[in-house]
Amino acid sequence: MYAIERHERIGVVIGSRGRVTVAELAESLGVTSETVRRDLDLLERQGLLRRVHGGAVANTKTSLIEPTVADRVDRARGAKASIADAALALLGEGFSGSVLLDSGTTTGALAERLAGWRSADGRELIVITNSVPIAALLHLNPAIDLHLLGGTVRGVTSAAVGTTTLDQLAHLRPDIAFVGANGISAEFGLSTPDEREASVKSAMIRSARRSVALVDSTKLGDEALHRFAELRDLDTLISDQDPSGTLSAALDADEVEVIVA
Numbered sequence: 001m002y003a004i005e006r007h008e009r010i011g012v013v014i015g016s017r018g019r020v021t022v023a024e025l026a027e028s029l030g031v032t033s034e035t036v037r038r039d040l041d042l043l044e045r046q047g048l049l050r051r052v053h054g055g056a057v058a059n060t061k062t063s064l065i066e067p068t069v070a071d072r073v074d075r076a077r078g079a080k081a082s083i084a085d086a087a088l089a090l091l092g093e094g095f096s097g098s099v100l101l102d103s104g105t106t107t108g109a110l111a112e113r114l115a116g117w118r119s120a121d122g123r124e125l126i127v128i129t130n131s132v133p134i135a136a137l138l139h140l141n142p143a144i145d146l147h148l149l150g151g152t153v154r155g156v157t158s159a160a161v162g163t164t165t166l167d168q169l170a171h172l173r174p175d176i177a178f179v180g181a182n183g184i185s186a187e188f189g190l191s192t193p194d195e196r197e198a199s200v201k202s203a204m205i206r207s208a209r210r211s212v213a214l215v216d217s218t219k220l221g222d223e224a225l226h227r228f229a230e231l232r233d234l235d236t237l238i239s240d241q242d243p244s245g246t247l248s249a250a251l252d253a254d255e256v257e258v259i260v261a
Contacts, residue, residue, distance in 0.1 A: 001029060006039055014049050014058050019221050021055035021245055053187065054246065057222070079216040079240035082261035084109035086238050087178055087214055093120045097175035100204055103131035103159030103197075104180030106214040111137045118143050128174055130160040130200060154197070161196035169203040177208030179229075181215050183222030186250035189231050190215075191224040198226035210235045217241035231256055 006029055013020050013028075025036045040056045043049050049056045087110045091099070096119055101107050111134040117125050129135055130149040138146050149168050151160030179201050181190040190213060192198050205211040211233065217240050232254040237243070242260045243251060251258055 001031070003039065006031070006035075007043060010039060010043065010056075011048060014056065018218055019052075019055065019057045021221070023245060024055070052223075055221075076216045076218055076240075079218075079261075080106045080109040082240050083214050083216060083238050084113055086259050086261035087212065088113045090176070090212065090236075095119070096121065096123045096125070098126035098128065100172070100174040100177040100208055101127060101129040101131065101134055102177070102179040102201060102204055103129070103134065103157050104214075106216060107131070107178050107180050108134055108137070110178055110214065114138060114144065115141055117141060126174075128172065130165055132158040132160075151200075152196075154194070156194075157197065159197060159200070161194075161200050165200050166203050169200070169207050172207050174208050176210045176212060177204045178212050178214055179204055181213055181219060181228075182224040183219050184213065184215050184231075184237070184247070185221050185223050186231070186246040188223045189227050190229040190234070191222075191227045193224045193226065195226050198228040201228040205229050205233050212236040212238060215239050221245075221247055230254075 009029060010020070010025060013025070022033050022036045026033045029036065040049065040051055044051045044056070049058060083106055101111060108131070114127065115137050119125060124143055124145040126145045126147065127138055128147040128149065130151065132153060135146060135148045138144050149160050149165050151165035152162040153160055182192045184190050192201060213234055213236070215237060220239060220241065220243050231250055234256045236257040236259060237251065238259045238261055240261050242248070243258065
């Protein structure tokens with residue numbers, strides 16, 4: 001395969017997935033890792049991508065980019081729906097405990113399903129959230145005992161953050177927490193662009209008896225600016241694709257259950 005053909009293939013993969021590893025490219029292109037690294041270095045100098053540890057990401061992808069909830073709601077909609085279905089299945093018909101829902105569009109897809117929640121024995125489901133849109137979805141369901149965490153509401157994510165939110169979480173022990181992330185990687189764990197949201201997500205994971213990350217496949221291997229948890233802090237990861245490479249190995253090593261929706 002000529003270099004120009006390799007570069008076109010790399011551009012297609014980066015454009016569709018946002019991120020790629022050296023090992024994946026070497027295998028798919030049938031060349032050595034050294035050849036792939038030289039190709040990536042050249043494409044980075046041309047401004048077509050950005051080199052990161054172990055591979056490359058699209059040039060527009062940075063650790064600080066954070067689209068609004070409105071901008072993200074239609075992205076990977078099918079994947080988020082599948083993840084939400086798998087998350088709901090974890091609760092089962094007989095679940096009667098407490099659920100903590102992080103802000104975000106994937107947790108929002110789970111909230112859409114909980115909006116029609118009815119327990120098998122008629123007991124209320126306790127749902128705690130820091131998300132204004134999620135609270136708006138759930139507050140009319142009489143089968144849900146809804147608790148909205150206080151704090152300063154961020155315009156980008158419509159999520160309550162800050163010391164008030166953290167203080168309330170410190171006094172809670174929910175049965176299960178569903179959290180979202182902007183990236184999850186073997187080296188950096190789970191991350192998000194905003195420091196205040198990272199603090200809240202970290203507090204959610206610490207407070208819960210079981211922590212479940214809902215992360216679609218476009219974020220597997222990605223890293224945002226602020227880490228809020230290591231892989232070993234998770235009990236379960238639900239995604240629409242099976243993690244591969246170093247991320248898969250790290251999840252196995254930390255005994256994180258992986259559910260592919």
